[in-house]
Amino acid sequence: MSLQKILSEQVKQAVTNSFDITIETVEFQATRKEFAGDITVVIFPMLRYIKGNPVQIGERIGNYLLEHTEVVTGFNVVKGFLNIEISDAHYLQFFNTILNNDTYGFVEPAASEKAVMVEYSSPNTNKPLHLGHVRNNLLGYSVAEILKASGKKVYKTQIINDRGIHICKSMLAWKRFGNNETPESTGLKGDKLVGNYYVKFDQEYKKEIEGLMLGGMSNEEAKKNAPILLEAQDMLLKWESGDSNVVALWEKMNAWVYKGFAETYTNLGVDFDSLYYESNTYLLGKELVVEGLNKGVFIKEDDGSVWCDLTDEGLDKKIVQRSDGTAVYMTQDIGTAIQRIKDFPDVGGMVYTVGNEQDYHFKVLFLILKKLGFEWADNLYHLSYGMVDLPSGKMKSREGTVVDADDLIDEMASTAEDISEELGKLEGYSDADKKELFKVIGLGALKYHILKVDPKKRILFDPKESIDFQGNTGPFIQYTYARIQSIIRKADFDYNTTLDEKNTVLHTKEKALIKQLELFAEVIQNAASQHSPALIANYTYELVKEFNSFYQNVSILGADDLKEKILRVQLSSKVAAVIKQAFSIMGIEVPERM
Template sequence: MNLQETLLNHVKQAVQSSYGVSIDTVEFQATRKEFAGDITVVIFPMLRFVKGNPVQIGTDIGNYLVYNVGEVKAFNVVKGFLNIEIKDAYYIQFFNTIYTDDQYGFVRPKAQDKAVMVEYSSPNTNKPLHLGHIRNNLLGYSVAEILKASGKKVYKTQIINDRGIHICKSMLAWKRFGNGETPESTGLKGDKLVGNYYVKFDQEYKKEIEILIGQGKTEEEAKKQAPILLDAQNMLQKWEAGDKEIVALWNMMNHWVYDGFDITYKNLGVDFDVLYYESNTYLLGKEFVAEGLKKGVFEKEEDGSVWCDLTQDGLDKKIVQRADGTAVYMTQDIGTAIQRIKDFPDVGGMVYTVGNEQDYHFKVLFLILKKLGFDWADNLYHLSYGMVDLPSGKMKSREGTVVDADDLIDEMAATAGEISEELGKLDGYSETEKQDLYKTIGLGALKYFILKVDPKKRILFDPKESIDFQGNTGPFIQYTYARIQSIIRKADFEYNITLNADELSLHQKEKELIKQLELFPEVIQNAADTHSPALIANYTYDLVKEFNSFYQNVSILGADDLNEKIIRVQLSKKVALTIKSAFGLLGINVPERM
C-alpha cells in the first residue's frame, strides 16, 4: 500500500470518527511550494457530506492523522487545504526499497491475463518509409513497450500492403524503364529503387494525360484512359489471376523493398514479432459476410452488394462486399482481425496505430466486429495520431517530395555532430565513438520531439529545434544522464549500502527528488491506460529538472557527512536508472559520456 492509499483510509476514518459520516473519495494534490507539506487533502469536496468550517474540518483531520499515522510529522491548514508533512524516515525507507530494484516501476505479466497485439508501420511496398511512417513507428513501438511495462503480454505486428494498383505502378515503370537495374547494380537500397519507379510512373502518367487532353479529351477522361494506367490495371488483373511472370516480378521487387525496410527499422530501433501481408489477407473476411447475413448484421441490396446499416448507431451504411462478390478494405480488416485471434488465441485486444484520417474507418470496423458477436471487440483501440508537417510544407509520395526516413535519420546524426563539435566536449573520443554518439543524440532528439507531444496533436517538426542541449529535448535529458554517470565514476567510496532511516535527515531537494521517483510506476500505468508515450516523456523531463535543481543546490561528492554523500550518490544513480528505463520505453538510448 502506498502513502496515498494509507492516507486515504485514515482520512476516511478521521471523518467517520470526528463527524460520524462516511465519505467515498478523498481528493489529493501536491502541496504548493509556498506552503510546508508534501501532500495536500482538499477539504471542499467533503462539504457535501460534512457540515462545518473547512479550516476546522481540516484541523480535526490533521490532528487525527498526527496521532494515528506513523508517517505523518505535522500539518497546516490554509483555507480549505490540509497540507500534510511526511517524516523523512518514510521517504528514506521507501528509497531503500527501490534503490536496488532494476525493474522499478515495471509490472510482470500474469500468466492468466490476455495479451495485446499492437499494429504499427504497415507500409506500402512501392516506396521507402518517410517522416509520417516515423511517427507511426515510434508511437506504435513505444506504446507496445509501455503496455509491456504495465504488465501486459504484447505482440508487435504490422500488415504490409504488398498488393494493389500502387504496387503495379512501380512494377510497370521498372519493367519499361529499368533496363534490368537492381539494388546491387545501382548501390541503392531496394525500397528507394522501387520508390524511384513509383515517381517515374507518375511522371509518365502526367505526360500521357497532357497528350490526351491535347487530343480533345476532358481531364477526367484523360486520367481514366491514359495507356500507362490501363496497362497497370491489366498487370493487377494478371497478378490476381496468378500469372507466373508478373508474380515473379512482384516477388523480386517486393523483396528488394523488404530488405530496405529492414535496414530502416534497424536504424530506427523498432522491431516486430509477427508480420502479416495484404497479399495473404485480402480475401479474408468474405466468409464472415455470409455469417453476418445469417445473423442479420448485414443486408444484401438488389444489385447483390452487401452493406451494414449503422445509422441507428449514429454512423452511416457501410459496404462490406461489392456486387461482383469482391471484398473491400473493411471486409479485409474484419477478416484480418479475426485471423489474428485465431493465430494468437491468448490475444484479448488490439491497438491499431493509424493516422487520424482513418478515425471513421476504425469506428465502423470495431462496431461491426461487436455486432458479429466477438467479445474481444470491446478491447480494440485506434491509436489515432496527427500528421507531421515540416517548415517546408506537405509531403507527396508520388511526386517524390517526401522526407525520406533514412535521410532524416542521417541528417539528425549530422546535425547532432555539428552542435557537439561546436560545444567542444568530445576530447578523447575516437572517430567511431563520435559517430555512434552523434547517432544516439540525433535519434534521441528525433524520437523525443515526436513522442513528447500528445499523439492526437499535429506536429510541426523542425530538425534543428529538436537538437538542443537546453529545455524539453532529448539531448538535454541524455546530457543529464551522462552527467550523472560522471558523478558515479568519481565516487571513490562504498555507497551501495542501506542507510538507517532513523539516523538521517533529508534536504528538501533530496525529498523532492524521491517524491518524483515515487511517481514513476503510476506514470507507466497512466501512459498504458491512455496509450500516450507523451506522459513518459514529460515525466522524464520533470525528473531531470528536479535532479538539476538538486545538483545545483546541494553538494554531492563534496558533502561533509559520509551518509549525506552516500544518499546523494544513490539518489543520482537511481535517477539515472529511471531516466534509462523511461527512455527505453520511448525507444531512446542514453550515452554514458557526452
C-alpha cells in the same frame, strides 16, 4: 503501500470518525510550491457529502491524520486545500526499498492476464518509410513497451500492405520504364527504387490526364479513363486471379522492398514479434464477407458490391467488397483481426497505431467485428495520432516530397556531430566512439522530440530544434545521465550502505528528488492506460530538472558528512537508473559519456 493509498485510507477514516459519513474516493494533487507540504488533499469534492466550511473540515481531517498517521508530521489548510507534510523517514524508507531494485516501476504480467497485440508501422510496399512512418513506429513500439512495463503480456505486429492498386502502380511504372534495373544495378535500397516508380507513375498519369482534357474530356472523366490507370486496374485483377507473370513481378519487387524495410527498422531500433501480409489476410476477409451475408450483417447491391449498413448506429453504409469481387481495405482489416486471434489465442485486445485520418475507418471496423459476433471486439483501441508536418509543409509520397526515414536518421546523426563538435566535449573519443555517440544522440533527439508530444497532437518537426543540449530535449536528458555516470566514477568510497531511516534528516532538495522518483511507477500505469509515451517523456524531463536543481544546490562528493555523501551518490545513481528505464521504454539509448 504507496503514500496516496496510505493517506486515502486514513482520510476516509477521518471523515467517517469526524462526520459519520463514508466517502468513496479522495482527490490528491501536488502541493503548490508557495505552501508548506508534500501532498495536498482537495476538500471541495467532499462538500457534496459534508456540510460546512471547507477550512474547518480540512482542519479536523488534518488533526486526525496528525494523531493517527505515523508518516504525517504537520499540515496547513488554505481555503479548500489540506496541505500535508510527510516525514523524512517515510521518504527514506521508500528510497531504501527501490535503491537496489533494477526493475523499479516495472510490473511482471500475471499468468492469467490476457495479452495485448500492438500493431504499428504497417507500410505499403510501393515506397520507402518516411517521417510519418517514423512517428508511427516510435509511438507503436513505445506504447508496446509501456504496456509491457505496466504488467501486460504484449505482442508487437504489423500488417504489410503488399497488394492493391498502389502496389500495381509501382509495378506497372517499373515494367514500362525500368529497363530491368535492380537495387544491385542502381546501388539504391530496394524500397527507394520501388518508391521512385510510384512517383514515376504519378507523373505519367498526370500527363495522360492533361492530354485527355485537351481532347475534350472533363477532369473527372480523364482521371478515370487515363490508359495507365486502366492498365494498373487490369494488373490488380490479374494479380487477384493469380496471373503468373504479374505475381512473379509482384514477388520480385516486394522482396526488394522487404529487404529495405528491414534495414530501416534496424536503424530505427524497432522490432516485431509477428508479420502479417495483406495478400494473405484479405482472402480470410472475403470469407467473412460471405459469412456476414449469411448472417444478415452485410447486404449485396444489384451491381454485386457488398455493404454494411451502419446508419442505425449513426454512421453510414460501408463497402466491404467491390462489384468486381475485389477486396477493399476494410475486407483486409476484418480478415487480419480474426487471423491474429486464431494465431494468438491468449490475445484479449489490440491496439492499432494509425494516423487520425483513419478515425472513421476504425470506428467502422470495430463495429463490424462486433456485429459479426466477436466478443474481443470490445477491447480494440485505435491509437490515433496527428500528422507530422515540416516547416516546408505537408509531405506527399506520390509527388516525391517526403522526408525519407533513412535520410532523416542520417541527418540527425550529422546534426548531432556538428553540435557536439561546436561544444568541444569530445576529447579522448576514437572515431568509432564518436560515430556511435552521434548516432545515439541523433536518434535520441528524434525519438524524444516526437514522443514528448501527446499522440493526438500534430507535430511540426524541425531536426535542428530537437538536438539541443538545453531544455526539454533528448540530448539534455542524455547529458544529465552521462553527468551522473561521471559523478559515480569519481566516488572513491563505499556508498552501498543502507542508511538509518529514523536518524537521517533530508535536505529539501533530497526530499524533492525522492518525491519525484516515487511518481515513476504511477506514471507508467497512467501512460499505459492512456497509451501515451508523452507522459513518460515529460516525467523524465521533470526528474532531470529536479536532479539538476539538486546538483546545483547541494554538494554531492564534497559533502562534509559521509552519510550525506553516501545518500547523495545513491540518489544520483537511482535517478540515472530511472532515466535509463524510462528511456528504454521509449526506445532511446543513454550514453555513459558525453
